[in-house]
Amino acid sequence: MTTLPRMAAQHDYKTDHKQLTQWYNKNKRSLPWRENKNPYRIWLSEVMLQQTTVVAVIPYFEKFLQKFPTVQDLANAPEADVMEAWAGLGYYSRARNLHKAAKALAAGGFPKTAAELLELPGFGPYTSRAVASIAFGEKVGVLDGNVIRVLSRRYGLKLEWWNGKGRDHLQKISDELSLLGQADVVNQGLMELGATVCTPQKVMCMLCPWAATCVSREKNLVEKLPLKKPRKESEVWVWKPLVAIKNQKVALVQNDYAPFLKGQMIFPGEISMEKNKPKAYDAKHNITHHDIFIQITEKKSLTGKNLQWVDLKELKKVNPSSLLQKVLHKVKL
Structure with a gap:
């Protein structure tokens, strides 16, 4: 059982707040979503930044906005x-969830509080608080990987943060x-500090506004x-997709049998969890803790009431997963 450390004194927060906001206003990166x-x-x-780096996100962000400039454009698409x-992210x-939430936002407008945003699809505690504080100035703090790391180190907290x-x-x-001040500056300051100075590996303490008081x-x-959060053990799954292609169309079903890509359109087939990886397989893929070993069966024809025949050129629109x-790369087209 973890014993929670005593909260730091109020005056410590005031000093920390002042140092952090001064540092952020002087050192913040120029990013396209910070323009307004x-x-x-x-x-x-x-x-987009969930599970993805800033450098990788910027081109996707700009292209996405060109295609869907407003929430109404996204909702109507x-x-x-x-x-x-989204393919590639x-x-x-x-x-x-972004698309579902856009429809609700286009119809009802943007709620200005984290509590209201939390009711929308895909808006978890972090995203709700980030949008409410950065866009609307609500005084709520955020907690993502960067903030967890910065606060744990600053106050010397040996917490099971998960x-x-x-x-x-x-x-x-x-x-x-x-x-204690502008929540948007504080929250972005914490995230910026974690992303650029107090990073997982390369820590640059001399650039940190809290270097003198960091526990x-x-x-x-x-x-x-x-x-470190205990890692979830990897699972070995043997997937046997049936791949049928005719007239430049491929047969897909809505996934109700595999533990990954749930509800998405995938090849029909069967899957099993095994203790050991198979000796023979056509390809290997990883999705979170699933180690997927693929054994492909090619079919000249396929029947079934739930089959959908999708144009190969349109496949990325139906399911952009790599x-x-x-699988298709291994099939003789």
Whole structure:
């Protein structure tokens, strides 16, 4: 059981707040979603930045906005076009939820509080708080990987941040800091500090506004904090897709049998979890903790009431996952 450390004194937060905001205003990067307070742009950037680096996101962000300049444009677009524009960013449930939420936002407008945003598809605690604070100035703190790392190190917190109590403790600190001034500056400052100075590997303490008071630096805990979340063990799955192609169309079904890409259009087939990887397979793919070994069966014809025949040129619109492209690459077209 983890013992939660005592919260730092209020005057410490005031000093930390002042140092952080001064540092951010002087050192913040020029990023396309920081050009204004447009909630659509801010929301889109936050969704894209989940599981993806800033450098990788910028070109996708700019192309996406060219295609869907407003939330109304996104709401009115066919899902296939949205998925095609998202192709390459991965974690495609983000794009589906983005599209669903856009329809609600286009109809009802952008809520200005984290509590209201939380009701929308794809808006978790972090995204809701980020959009509410950055776009609308609501005094709520954010908690993402960067903020968890920065706060854990600054205050020397050996917390199991992936559990409720540890996460709540860090959230309270983030909220305290956001209450002391401009929440948008505080939150972006914490994230910027974690992204550019207090990084997972290369830590540049001398550039940090909190270098003189950092507990983990004083106690030589920088490399030990935040605590490492126990890794979920990888699972070996043997997938046997049936690939049938005729007239430049491929047969797909809505996935109700595989533990990955749930609900998406994939090849029909069967799957099983195994203790050991198979000796023979056509290709290998990883999705989160699923190690997928692919054994392809090519079919000249295929029947079934749930089959959908999709034009090969349109496949990325239906399902942009690289897994399907990897299978097709192994098939003699």
